[in-house]
Amino acid sequence: MFKNTFQSGFLSILYSLGSKPLQIWDKEVVDGHVKRCHDDEIQSNVLEVVGANIQSTYITCPADLSATLGIKLPFLVLVVKNMKKYFSFEIQILDDKNVRRRFRASNFQSVTRVKPYICTMPLKMDDGWNQIQLNLADLTRRAYGTNYAETLRVQIHANCRLRRIYFADRLYSEEELPPEFKLYLPVQQKA
Template sequence: MYSNLYRNINNRSPIHVMTPKEPKFIGSKPLQIWDKKVRNGHIKRITDNDIQSLVLEIVGTNVSTTYITCPADPKKTLGIKLPYLVMIIKNLKKYFTFEVQVLDDKNVRRRFRASNYQSTTRVKPFICTMPMRLDEGWNQIQFNLADFTRRAYGTNYVETLRVQIHANCRIRRVYFSDRLYSEDELPAEFKLFLPIQNKTKATVAT
């Protein structure tokens, strides 16, 4: 039986799932609800020189064997109904990929995998893989899960079950929201407090 971590707070927006430095939410344990797998690499908190702030660095020689996944318990799901996934990611100029598992209104689990080393979009019954372009430095990845689910599968997004972020990147913040917020609209604890110039959106072919 699967249980939802965020069942009772789905109406709140935004919802943080990871930030390296946010005492109000997760204190000194940015991976409190995450599991991590490391082979020939590392996952650690460091201070990024560009923004002078704590970030989580995920580095590995093989992107498939070094990653973090949420929730940590494979028998649990996030159960987040908010349709926008926003991640503040630094481009390390190496291979990088992330994956999101969602549930649609056909009660089917679909996975979306975006990577910076793939050139074409492929849609299969249970997984959609797509290219992602990152600008130099820090990027804000805005992932419209409802739109992707509709365009790729012709179904309606219900909720996010799991998020998995692989090497190679640095992470400042990961959260879900009901819509895209401007910096001025975000609550104080969700403000980025870093000089982001680049915003990137993964694209899926229609």
């Protein structure tokens, strides 16, 4: 999808305030929902992914299952709310040996397991809103001893609320982020 796009700075793949937040995503919903709703804590619209079974309710990008993202930016950032329920997400990458590998983070797992094609990791989240930052280049190197080439797919399973998912060329401080990438939008001053 983005393979032939110049990539630097930030590349957003989901923004809850956009006119069509799931435009490049597909969704699978069994006994749950994926919908936009208002979050009282941040006074803003967010995307809610909720399901009785985390395996059967998720969103996946790109929507076309035969397509890949082709994103080379090595940092993935998810702005996500802890719903105090089971939650997981999965990133599929391609390494420099041309091997597809997956990283799955979940809040119900306690140890990291590295298998040839999947690395499962525990996810510790604070109450409320979290900014989850993954250094995919470092994860690939530490888990497999290979180099990160690109991200192929992102899949977010129930249960969470999402504000934004984006890739970056490096980690940015809060002051460096564009206003629309911050969790709390600046309050407009009335003249």
